[in-house]
Amino acid sequence: xxxxxxxxxxxxxxxxxxxxxxxxxxxxxxxxxxxxxxxxxxxxxxxxxxxxxxxxxxxxxxxxxxxxxxxxxxxxxxxxxxxxxxxxxxxxxxxxxxxxxxxxxxxxxxxxxxxxxxxxxxxxxxxxxxxxxxxxxxxxxxxxxxxxxxxxxxxxxxxxxxxxxxxxxxxxxxxxxxxxxxxxxxxxxxxxxxxxxxxxxxxxxxxxxxxxxxxxxxxxxxxxxxxxxxxxxxxxxxxxxxxxxxxxxxxxxxxxxxxxxxxxxxxxxxxxxxxxxxxxxxxxxxxxxxxxxxxxxxxxxxxxxxxxxxxxxxxxxxxxxxxxxxxxxxxxxxxxxxxxxxxxxxxxxxxxxxxxxxxxxxxxxxxxxxxxxxxxxxxxxxxxxxxxxxxxxxxxxxxxxxxxxxxxxxxxxxxxxxxxxxxxxxxxxxxxxxxxxxxxxxxxxxxxxxxxxxxxxxxxxxxxxxxxxxxxxxxxxx
Amino acid sequence: xxxxxxxxxxxxxxxxxxxxxxxxxxxxxxxxxxxxxxxxxxxxxxxxxxxxxxxxxxxxxxxxxxxxxxxxxxxxxxxxxxxxxxxxxxxxxxxxxxxxxxxxxxxxxxxxxxxxxxxxxxxxxxxxxxxxxxxxxxxxxxxxxxxxxxxxxxxxxxxxxxxxxxxxxxxxxxxxxxxxxxxxxxxxxxxxxxxxxxxxxxxxxxxxxxxxxxxxxxxxxxxxxxxxxxxxxxxxxxxxxxxxxxxxxxxxxxxxxxxxxxxxxxxxxxxxxxxxxxxxxxxxxxxxxxxxxxxxxxxxxxxxxxxxxxxxxxxxxxxxxxxxxxxxxxxxxxxxxxxxxxxxxxxxxxxxxxxxxxxxxxxxxxxxxxxxxxxxxxxxxxxxxxxxxxxxxxxxxxxxxxxxxxxxxxxxxxxxxxxxxxxxxxxxxxxxxxxxxxxxxxxxxxxxxxxxxxxxxxxxxxxxxxxxxxxxxxxxxxxxxxxxxxxxxx
Numbered sequence: 001x002x003x004x005x006x007x008x009x010x011x012x013x014x015x016x017x018x019x020x021x022x023x024x025x026x027x028x029x030x031x032x033x034x035x036x037x038x039x040x041x042x043x044x045x046x047x048x049x050x051x052x053x054x055x056x057x058x059x060x061x062x063x064x065x066x067x068x069x070x071x072x073x074x075x076x077x078x079x080x081x082x083x084x085x086x087x088x089x090x091x092x093x094x095x096x097x098x099x100x101x102x103x104x105x106x107x108x109x110x111x112x113x114x115x116x117x118x119x120x121x122x123x124x125x126x127x128x129x130x131x132x133x134x135x136x137x138x139x140x141x142x143x144x145x146x147x148x149x150x151x152x153x154x155x156x157x158x159x160x161x162x163x164x165x166x167x168x169x170x171x172x173x174x175x176x177x178x179x180x181x182x183x184x185x186x187x188x189x190x191x192x193x194x195x196x197x198x199x200x201x202x203x204x205x206x207x208x209x210x211x212x213x214x215x216x217x218x219x220x221x222x223x224x225x226x227x228x229x230x231x232x233x234x235x236x237x238x239x240x241x242x243x244x245x246x247x248x249x250x251x252x253x254x255x256x257x258x259x260x261x262x263x264x265x266x267x268x269x270x271x272x273x274x275x276x277x278x279x280x281x282x283x284x285x286x287x288x289x290x291x292x293x294x295x296x297x298x299x300x301x302x303x304x305x306x307x308x309x310x311x312x313x314x315x316x317x318x319x320x321x322x323x324x325x326x327x328x329x330x331x332x333x334x335x336x337x338x339x340x341x342x343x344x345x346x347x348x349x350x351x352x353x354x355x356x357x358x359x360x361x362x363x364x365x366x367x368x369x370x371x372x373x374x375x376x377x378x379x380x381x382x383x384x385x386x387x388x389x390x391x392x393x394x395x396x397x398x399x400x401x402x403x404x405x406x407x408x409x410x411x412x413x414x415x416x417x418x419x420x421x422x423x424x425x426x427x428x429x430x431x432x433x434x435x436x437x438x439x440x441x442x443x444x445x446x447x448x449x450x451x452x453x454x455x456x457x458x459x460x461x462x463x464x465x466x467x468x469x470x471x472x473x474x475x476x477x478x
Numbered sequence: 479x480x481x482x483x484x485x486x487x488x489x490x491x492x493x494x495x496x497x498x499x500x501x502x503x504x505x506x507x508x509x510x511x512x513x514x515x516x517x518x519x520x521x522x523x524x525x526x527x528x529x530x531x532x533x534x535x536x537x538x539x540x541x542x543x544x545x546x547x548x549x550x551x552x553x554x555x556x557x558x559x560x561x562x563x564x565x566x567x568x569x570x571x572x573x574x575x576x577x578x579x580x581x582x583x584x585x586x587x588x589x590x591x592x593x594x595x596x597x598x599x600x601x602x603x604x605x606x607x608x609x610x611x612x613x614x615x616x617x618x619x620x621x622x623x624x625x626x627x628x629x630x631x632x633x634x635x636x637x638x639x640x641x642x643x644x645x646x647x648x649x650x651x652x653x654x655x656x657x658x659x660x661x662x663x664x665x666x667x668x669x670x671x672x673x674x675x676x677x678x679x680x681x682x683x684x685x686x687x688x689x690x691x692x693x694x695x696x697x698x699x700x701x702x703x704x705x706x707x708x709x710x711x712x713x714x715x716x717x718x719x720x721x722x723x724x725x726x727x728x729x730x731x732x733x734x735x736x737x738x739x740x741x742x743x744x745x746x747x748x749x750x751x752x753x754x755x756x757x758x759x760x761x762x763x764x765x766x767x768x769x770x771x772x773x774x775x776x777x778x779x780x781x782x783x784x785x786x787x788x789x790x791x792x793x794x795x796x797x798x799x800x801x802x803x804x805x806x807x808x809x810x811x812x813x814x815x816x817x818x819x820x821x822x823x824x825x826x827x828x829x830x831x832x833x834x835x836x837x838x839x840x841x842x843x844x845x846x847x848x849x850x851x852x853x854x855x856x857x858x859x860x861x862x863x864x865x866x867x868x869x870x871x872x873x874x875x876x877x878x879x880x881x882x883x884x885x886x887x888x889x890x891x892x893x894x895x896x897x898x899x900x901x902x903x904x905x906x907x908x909x910x911x912x913x914x915x916x917x918x919x920x921x922x923x924x925x926x927x928x929x930x931x932x933x934x935x936x937x938x939x940x941x942x943x944x945x946x947x948x949x950x951x952x953x954x955x956x957x958x959x960x961x962x963x964x965x966x967x968x
Contacts, residue, residue, distance in 0.1 A: 039585050043805045045578065045686040046565045046587060048719050078801055080848075082825055089804020140821075142809065271848035273857060276690035276798055278720050 003200040003235050006208055007166045007227065008158035011173055013183040014126060014149050014191035015058045021125045021150035022049030022092065029189045033131075033143035041148045043087030048277045051076075055150040056099065056281060058182035059123045060291045062152055063100025065176050065298055066118050070288050074099045075280040076123075079270045084142050085128035095272045098122035099281070106300060107172035109165050116169045117157040126151045146190075152183075158197065158208065163227035167220055170194060175299045179324045193218040198227055199244070200234045209234075210244040214251060214258060226251035229258050302327055310340035319348050326362045329369050336373030339380065346376060350390055354397040366400040367393070375403035383407065384414050385464050387455075416463040418470065421454070424462065425474055428453040439475050447471060485510040486647030487965050489700040490556045491707060493650060497544060497555050504544065504555035508537035508599045511557040515601070515648045518968050523623045524643040526562045527570050528602035533557065537599045552707050553596040559649035561640050562603035563610050564695065565684040566590055569600075573686050574618040575608045577806045577813045577832030587684020588719065589653060589695055589712045596711050601649050605639030608834045609803065610660055610688040612636050613906045616897055617836045624893070625667060626966040627932055631890040634664030640698045641668035645933075645966055651708055652698045657688050658791050659885075659910025661696045662922035666885035666935025669924045669964060671705050671952070672698045674910075676943045677917035678723035681716030687802040689795040690721075692914040701962040702923065702953040706730035709945060725943050733946035736957040739773030743951065744878030748784035749909055755888040761926030761934040762884045769882070769955060777878050781870040784912060786863050788904060791911045793847050793860035799837075800844030806832060839900065868916040875941045880948050883909050885922045885935035909937060919945045923952050924961035933961070 020027050023040035040047045063070060074097045078090040103118035128147035133139050154173060160166040174192060177183040185192040199211035212230060217223045229251075234244050249258040297305070299321055306317045306327075321327045326347075334343035351372060355365055375392060378384050384392060384407055395406045407413055415421065428450055429436055435446050447468075454467045485493065485507050496502045512530050519525055540555040565571050565583035567590070572578045586594070593600075607617035615623040615638025623638045625631040626646035633642035637654030641664035644652050654661040656674035665672025673696045680695045687693060697708035710731065715724040745766060750759060770776045808814030808828030815827035833841070847856040874881060886906055896903040913920040918939050925936040936955075940948040956962050 042810055044565075044584065044811070045571065045573070045581065045805070046583070046682075046684040048683050048721075050718060050720055080801060080804060082804070082807060084807070084809045084821065087805060087810060089807060090801055269850045271801070271845065271850070271853075273797060273801070273848055273853070276721075277687075 001239065002203040003238065004203045004205070005162050005231055006158045006199050006201060006211075007160040007163070008197045009156045009160065009166060009170060010195040010197075011154040011156075011170065012151055012193050012195075013154070013177055013185060014151050015055050015182055016184050017052055017054045017058065017150055019052050020148035021052050021055050021123070022148060025148070027149050029184075029186070029191065031145055033141070033145060036145040037147070041087070041144055043089075049092060049275075051278055051281070052150065055123060057291060058150070058180070059099045059121060059152050060283070060288065061180045061182055061295060062154070062177060063103060063121050064288070064292055065180055065295055066100075066103040066105050066121070066154070066173075068100035068103030068118060068121060070100055070283055071097050072283050073097060073280055074283060076275040076278050077272045078275050079272055081268060081270060083127070083130075084140060085130045085144070085147065087128070087144065087147060091125060091127065092275055092278070093124035094122035097280075099283075105169070105172055105176065107168050109168045114165060114168070116159040119155040119157050121152055121154050124151050124153060125149065158199075163224050163231065166196065166227055167224050170220065170223065172299070179296055179299055181296075181324070187218045190218055194223065196223065196227060198230050198234070200231065200238060209238070210246050212244060212246065212258075213248045215248055215261075217251060222251055222253060225256055226258055229256060233258065296324060310334060310344070312340065312344055316344050316348060320344060323362070329362050329365070332369035333373045333376070336370055337376040337380070339376060342376050342379070343373070346372060346393070350393050351397070354394055358397055365397075367396045371396060371402055378403055378407065382414060382416060382463060384412060385460070387464070388412050388414065388460055391460075412461060414463050415458055415461045416466055418466070421458075421462055421466055421470055422474075424454045424457045425450075425467070425471055427457065429474065436475065447475070450475070483965065484514075484647065486514040486650070487700075488650070490553065490650050490704045493556060494552055494554070497540075500544075504537040504540040504599065505534065507555065508533055508557055511599075511601055511647070511649065514646075518626075518646055519648055521624065521629055521968070522626060522642055522646055522648065523621055524605055524639045524646065524648045525559065525602045526572055526574060526605050526618075526620055526639070529569060529600050530602075532569070533599045533601050536597060540597050540599070543597075551596040551711070553593070553598050553711055555597065555599055557599040557601045557650045558593065559601045559604045559640065559643050559652045560590070561606050561637050561652065561654045563606060563655050563686045563688075564589060564653060565686065566600070566603065569603065571603065571686070572620070573609045574606045574620060575833065575837070576619045577829070579619070579813055581812045583684075585684065588681035588716045590684060592712050592714075593653075604637070604643055604649070604652055607636035607638065607660075608837050609686070609799070610636040610655055610657055610693075611799070611836050611840055613659070613663060613903050614891070614893070614896065615639065615664070616893060617834055619834050622893060625890050626968055627669065628890065628930070631892050631932070632667065634667035634886075634890060636660040636664075637672070637698060638664045641665050641670055641672065644668070644670045644698050644700055646968060647965070651700070651704050653695055653708075653712070654698050655685055655688075655693055655695050656910075656914065657692045657694075657795060658914050659907040661698060662885050662910045662920055662935070662937060663907060665698055665922040666924070666933065666937075667890035669927075669933030669935075669961065669966070670698055670700060671702055671921065671923045671962065672696065673705050673709065673921045673945070674913060674919065675709065675713065675945055676723070676919045677914075678721055679713050679919070679943065679945070681714070681719040681722045683716055683718040687798075689798040690802060691798060692791075692795060694914075702921075702949060702956045703731070703734055705921070705952075706734055706949055723943070728946055730946060730949055733950040734953045735950060736954045738769055738951055738954045740775065741880065741947070741951060742775045742777055742878040743769060744777050744779035744874055744881040746779050746781045746784065746874070746881060746883060748781050749883040751887070753887060754884065757926075757928045758884050758886070758888060758934050762882075762936050765925040765936050765955065766882060768958065769951070772954060772958065774951070779874045779878060779881070781867075781874060781912065783863065783866045783870050787867055787912045787915060788908055790860045790863045790867065790915060791907075792843065792904060793856050794864065794915070796840040796844030797847045797857050798844070800841045800848065803833075803837070803841055808832075836900070864915045867912055871912070871916045871918060871939075879940075880951050881939040883937045883939070885909060885937045889928050889932040889934055913939050918942060919948060921948050921952050923956060924964070925955070925959070926961065927964070933964075
């Protein structure tokens with residue numbers, strides 16, 4: 001039997017608001033345990049939550065960017081369960097009236113456009129972290145630093161049809177949130193994680209099969225492995241006439257297998273009810289418009305525009321739009337130097353390479369877009385050669401100085417003086433009679449050798465086009 | 479007449495004036511109250527924690543300021559006790575529960591910050607029913623408080639300690655909290671004035687939550703003037719409480735005029751039910767007549783959904799309570815069982831050993847009401863009925879300015895009388911619960927005594943944020959009657 005894979009993702013992203021969702025304490029990753037806390041975070045008796053409206057702004061931005069409808073009346077609900085890292089015994093979340101619902105995003109899988117519908121995006125508070133002491137089973141510590149950090153949950157419809165597609169969708173969501181600058185999406189720090197629901201059904205069937213849920217994954221690779229494993233596992237069960245058990249499973253990274261969660265799958269009753277300590281959120285047209293106006297160009301739109309406007313190949317555009325900062329940088333360089341292709345090559349190739357070696361990112365590049373554009377213009381007007389430019393750029397990254405400064409200081413200005421170049425050529429021809437012989441007997445490939453020798457004599461400063469032309473002339477005429 | 483009373487029996491506004499005139503000293507006043515506590519509180523048990531050192535320090539400070547002739551707020555130097563459900567920084571806040579017995583709050587409730595700005599003399603933390611659940615103060619984990627008028631009787635609840643303290647002079651005034659009548663009912667039982675302000679009028683930040691959508695802090699005082707003074711100090715929007723209302727706060731003392739002519743007073747027929755104690759009914763009806771004679775216009779009105787109020791309340795309040803009390807898990811503060819092998823056992827034993835029987839009963843009711851499959855039938859339905867009850871009042875207030883009712887069906891009952899009959903106990907809040915469900919302000923003030931000498935109270939309910947008008951009617955009635963000057967013989 002042929003099976004069709006059906007996957008839906010619940011993506012959790014922490015929002016990078018300055019304060020927590022319901023209190024003023026700083027929302028920052030890390031720190032000594034229990035240093036980013038206050039009486040509200042700890043759920044002390046008598047405390048009340050106060051909504052951080054910036055978190056609502058961010059959620060609306062995510063919703064609008066993902067083509068969601070916005071609930072004009074939204075509210076928070078309490079979700080109850082007991083766990084040491086949940087101080088109040090309930091999580092403030094959203095059940096019946098999420099901020100955003102009924103959206104979709106498009107993304108590319110192997111050059112094809114796919115669309116995944118989004119069921120809802122709601123806002124909630126993150127929990128703390130339980131720390132189980134190594135080698136001791138009599139004690140558990142709790143760190144509440146993360147507790148109360150705003151978190152959005154983006155719930156997709158079961159529209160994804162392969163692990164690969166699920167990953168592509170997940171990446172697309174991450175990219176959008178990064179472009180919106182609402183989440184760090186730092187998977188290692190756990191600020192971007194996901195649960196996956198996966199089931200199989202006979203190809204052509206309209207009904208869904210029984211699904212399993214894979215919990216709390218925070219790496220693209222692991223999600224892909226886990227989903228692929230589940231596809232195989234469920235297919236084997238179904239082929240042998242068995243039934244998939246609806247359960248929550250965890251991915252064992254070491255062994256590359258998924259495992260049913262120990263013990264219980266007693267249906268938990270969260271006893272949701274409307275949070276009485278917060279008033280409902282009423283969202284008017286003006287609020288929505290304010291957020292809509294603040295939205296940046298989104299990754300897919302930017303890619304299409306870059307291809308169209310700058311005539312760049314898709315592969316280059318994917319690299320250049322990898323982050324909003326990089327795309328903005330590229331665009332500034334392209335517009336300033338007037339040569340989008342050259343700008344693309346310098347940004348993608350040498351600049352990124354040098355930055356990586358220097359342990360820096362585009363955001364804290366010592367070379368601003370205008371400085372790079374200036375350098376490219378110096379190539380265009382023949383002040384320096386492309387080869388010299390490479391060296392100049394390396395210096396720019398290392399010192400933060402401008403191209404002009406470096407060229408002047410090191411005397412790297414390109415030499416286009418015909419007399420000087422001819423002198424070098426004559427010297428090279430005189431010193432290499434054997435190669436001259438070869439050239440003249442038809443092995444014109446040795447031209448490159450001559451060019452190299454002339455460039456060496458000029459310490460790289462000779463204008464390569466001129467060297468080429470003059471060499472040819474000299475070698476051919478005799 | 480009241481000037482002949484001992485200091486601890488005199489109302490705050492008189493003491494405040496006497497302090498300013500230099501007739502008495504703040505330390506002298508504070509000492510009188512703390513001595514009164516020492517003299518009678520073994521019998522009454524109005525306090526769970528007495529803060530004499532802190533109180534005397536403030537008193538000395540206020541005396542220094544008075545001597546220097548500095549302008550001071552109206553409540554400066556007034557000995558005030560606080561129901562032990564309101565968080566006080568550095569002072570134990572137990573909610574009369576074993577589970578919070580060791581809890582010292584690291585922060586002050588908003589009302590405490592406001593009272594400290596007034597430089598009150600904090601006398602201590604007052605007894606109450608555990609987590610404000612109860613109508614008799616018998617649910618205190620640290621022993622019941624007794625009614626100063628008859629120590630075999632209950633002071634009411636849950637703010638029983640607050641009402642008894644003001645009546646007995648172990649405090650000049652007190653703060654309580656009212657979720658279903660917890661200020662007004664004990665005020666009636668103890669013959670003092672108690673007000674539950676409009677929901678949202680006073681910040682709940684720092685009030686340990688029982689039922690968040692119903693809880694409201696309010697004053698218990700020896701007379702209506704003191705009630706207005708304390709309201710002036712504690713009302714107002716608070717950015718730490720999203721449910722506190724951003725509406726202007728008037729000077730409530732401006733409503734203290736002995737004049738009710740032309741005011742329309744509604745008498746809801748549903749509040750004079752069968753089973754109401756005859757002496758209570760007589761006293762309240764006499765009060766109605768008196769107000770009529772004073773020129774108020776008396777209107778019969780109907781609040782048809784009144785009979786559903788208790789049932790509605792006993793879904794909503796326990797539902798919210800079951801959620802609000804989930805945080806007492808022994809992990810971060812308060813009591814933790816010393817003998818648990820694993821996490822689940824720690825939860826079970828901590829909560830099992832920490833909570834008293836009434837609290838457990840309500841957690842179970844509330845948990846049940848919120849369970850999937852029952853939510854719609856109970857909680858959601860109760861919310862709908864709550865809306866109907868609120869609409870009853872909206873309609874009634876189109877025709878009248880205030881509503882007058884009894885506070886309780888009976889005067890104070892005996893300790894132990896209703897302990898085994900929770901349903902009967904719940905019915906003692908039948909006249910006070912609707913105001914909580916509708917979010918309205920309500921005041922309870924003495925309007926008579928039984929032949930046995932037990933206080934009887936009447937209740938005035940007002941439109942949202944119209945505490946002023948009920949203060950005015952209460953003040954006019956009080957000025958025409960002697961009840962607020964009566965003191966229990968102890």
